[in-house]
Every structure is written in C-alpha cells, then in structure tokens.
Amino acid sequence: MPQAYIFTQYGGPETEALVEQDRPVPGPGRLLVAVRAAGVNPVDFKQRTGYQRPGQQRRALPAVFGNEVAGVVEEVGEGVTGFAIGDEVFGNPVAGGYAEYALLPVEVTAHKPAGVSFTDAAALPVAAATAYDGVRQLGLPAGATLLVTGAGGGVGVAAVQIARAEGLDVIGVASAGKKDLVESLGAAHVPSGPDFAEGVRSLAPDGVDAVYDLVGGEVLRAAAGLVADRTKLITAGGKDIVADLGGSPVVRARTAAVLDEVARLVVDGALDPLVTRTFPLDEAAEALRTVEEGHARGKIVIEVAA
CATH class of the missing domain: 3.40.50.720 (NAD(P)-binding Rossmann-like Domain)
Structure with a gap:
C-alpha cells in the first residue's frame, strides 16, 4: 500500500506518523497524481495545530500533510479535460501531498514545463x-x-x-x-x-x-x-x-493561470525556487521540523521515489 505522512489529531509533532493508506480514487474534476515531490511550508504545521483559513472547513482526521506537489497523472476523474495519463503536472492537492499519491483539482493544477524539475515545480504552488x-x-x-x-x-x-x-x-x-x-x-x-x-x-x-x-x-x-x-x-x-x-x-488568486505564470518565470530564468534541501518521504518529520523551527534557508522539498 502507498505511504503518506499524516497527523492523527490537532496538536504538536507527537500527532504525526508515516502510515500506509489506500490509493485515492479521483472523483469528478480531479486528477490522481503519483507524487514525485512535495513542498514544505509553514502552513503545513499550522494546519496540524488546527489553523484554517477563513471560510475553510477543518480537515477530516487523520489528515495528510502538504499543500503543494508535482508529479505524474495516473488517473483522471469524470469530466476532466486538458489532462491525460502520463502528463507531468504541479499544483495544490485536495487533501495533502506528503504521500506517494495525491488528488489534485484541475482548477489549481498546471502542466509542468519540461525545463522545470519536479523538485522545483513542487516549490511553486504555495x-x-x-x-x-x-x-x-x-x-x-x-x-x-x-x-x-x-x-x-x-x-x-x-x-x-x-x-x-x-x-x-x-x-x-x-x-x-x-x-x-x-x-x-x-x-x-x-x-x-x-x-x-x-x-x-x-x-x-x-x-x-x-x-x-x-x-x-x-x-x-x-x-x-x-x-x-x-x-x-x-x-x-x-x-x-x-x-x-x-x-x-495578501489576496490569493489560487488559479492554474498563476501557476503557469510562475513556471514561466522559472523557465525564463527570472525565478529560482531556491530549493536548498531535500528529504525522502520517510524523513518527512525532519523536513517539517526544519521549517517549523525556523532553520530553513530558501525552500525545503520532500522527494518521493518513482
């Protein structure tokens, strides 16, 4: 079974665990993506403590960490257009991205340019x-x-x-x-x-x-x-x-068009995501601590083996 890094309840690091979970199934307007990289952000540990944006519903527990991923489309849900199995994409997952598989909504998913690595692409959506x-x-x-x-x-x-x-x-x-x-x-x-x-x-x-x-x-x-x-x-x-x-x-647009724009900046050489350190999925706890304790320089990314 595929692995995912989760928190089982709201609280501190003691609520975290690496577990096996069923492979998600994409519903209408969703993509199932085999994750190659997942960005680590302060919002990740804040959500573990119970933080939520205004108007946002609390996530059902246990919940998978992570709010930005890059990977390869494995399945497409009903009504999905513009994406096909095998496409390399990046975006904001529906419910977590520190995992071997994640569900992405098409409205905040973009095609990854060939000149941008999965690791760099995973640093862009948030x-x-x-x-x-x-x-x-x-x-x-x-x-x-x-x-x-x-x-x-x-x-x-x-x-x-x-x-x-x-x-x-x-x-x-x-x-x-x-x-x-x-x-x-x-x-x-x-x-x-x-x-x-x-x-x-x-x-x-x-x-x-x-x-x-x-x-x-x-x-x-x-x-x-x-x-x-x-x-x-x-x-x-x-x-x-x-x-x-x-x-x-800051007013967030949260659109695929913005993702396309930041990817274009990377391709043009105007933006370097500055990924300064990477961790494998089984070291997700250390990756999260690096950000949570304020020791990160630039961007931290979790890389998931193909």
Whole structure:
C-alpha cells in the first residue's frame, strides 16, 4: 500500500506518523497524481495545530500533510479535460501531498514545463504563487522601493526575485546568517531584530513605497511605520492585525493561470525556487521540523521515489 505522512489529531509533532493508506480514487474534476515531490511550508504545521483559513472547513482526521506537489497523472476523474495519463503536472492537492499519491483539482493544477524539475515545480504552488499574488496586488511601478520582511524564507526569496523582475528596488529583512542569500537575489539586506526599522531607514530615509510582510506580529507593526500609504502594506504573516494598521492580507488568486505564470518565470530564468534541501518521504518529520523551527534557508522539498 502507498505511504503518506499524516497527523492523527490537532496538536504538536507527537500527532504525526508515516502510515500506509489506500490509493485515492479521483472523483469528478480531479486528477490522481503519483507524487514525485512535495513542498514544505509553514502552513503545513499550522494546519496540524488546527489553523484554517477563513471560510475553510477543518480537515477530516487523520489528515495528510502538504499543500503543494508535482508529479505524474495516473488517473483522471469524470469530466476532466486538458489532462491525460502520463502528463507531468504541479499544483495544490485536495487533501495533502506528503504521500506517494495525491488528488489534485484541475482548477489549481498546471502542466509542468519540461525545463522545470519536479523538485522545483513542487516549490511553486504555495510559496512562489503567494509571492506572485502579493507583488501583483501591490502594483508598484518600476523603480519603486519594496520592503520584504522574512526575505530569507520560501515566499520571501520568491517575492524578492519577482519584484526584481518587475524592476523594483528591494530591501529584504532576514537574519544575519541569510545576508549572502538575500543579496544574491539582488536585494539590499537588513538584519532582522528589534532595530530592523532603523536599518531600513538608513537605506530609505523617507521610508519605502510598499511593504510585503511575511512575519507578522511586532515586525509587521514596525514595518507599517515605514510606509506612508498603508494601502501598500500587505501581509501573509499577520492577517489578524493588518486591518488595524491600515493594510490588508495578501489576496490569493489560487488559479492554474498563476501557476503557469510562475513556471514561466522559472523557465525564463527570472525565478529560482531556491530549493536548498531535500528529504525522502520517510524523513518527512525532519523536513517539517526544519521549517517549523525556523532553520530553513530558501525552500525545503520532500522527494518521493518513482
């Protein structure tokens, strides 16, 4: 039987387990995909603790971890068009992706370009697509200055690169250990910490044109003071407080068209998913801890053997 990495109840790492499960069966509008790679994101462990987006139903337990995968179509459900058995695809699974098989809805599944590896493609549906949606939401003109907090993580490295491809000047806030990483993406680095705002002002004395926050909390509050137009303050990390600061959450499109766009950026060389470490499925726990404990540089991906 195929394997999957699950959580059996809401809580901490003690709820996790690698188990055998029946192979899923695709219903109408669904694809059964043999997973080749699954991206690891902070939302994965947050869902284990019971987090859910507004309007989203809690997942039935036990639940498979993971929100982005790349793989090969094994079966197509009723009414599916545009996809066939053997197609290489990537997208957002219906109910988890740390598994040998996953179900994908056609509306958030795209064809993987031949020039993009499964590992890189698995890093796109959550991290890169979130970055893309946010940069497009801000709608800044070329030459504007964007501040990205949490610039060394999966979404951050994509946001910096997409913004640079749009002709923006970028200031990235990240730990001192990620200085080289942030600067390699074409951004000016400011060390994270309680005084990061002073570091930003040393580079942009009049403040910045926009903020893309990926941290939340006090970092978001401090960053808000650096942008005069609060409609240009967006966050994927502090949705609970951003409205009080005059900003807004990142609005996710969640469409196959966006997936096509971020894949095109990879093919064109404008976006490197920066997968810095991979783990096999039987080491999914270690992969998740790497992200949960904040030790990840760039993107972490679980690779599943064919």
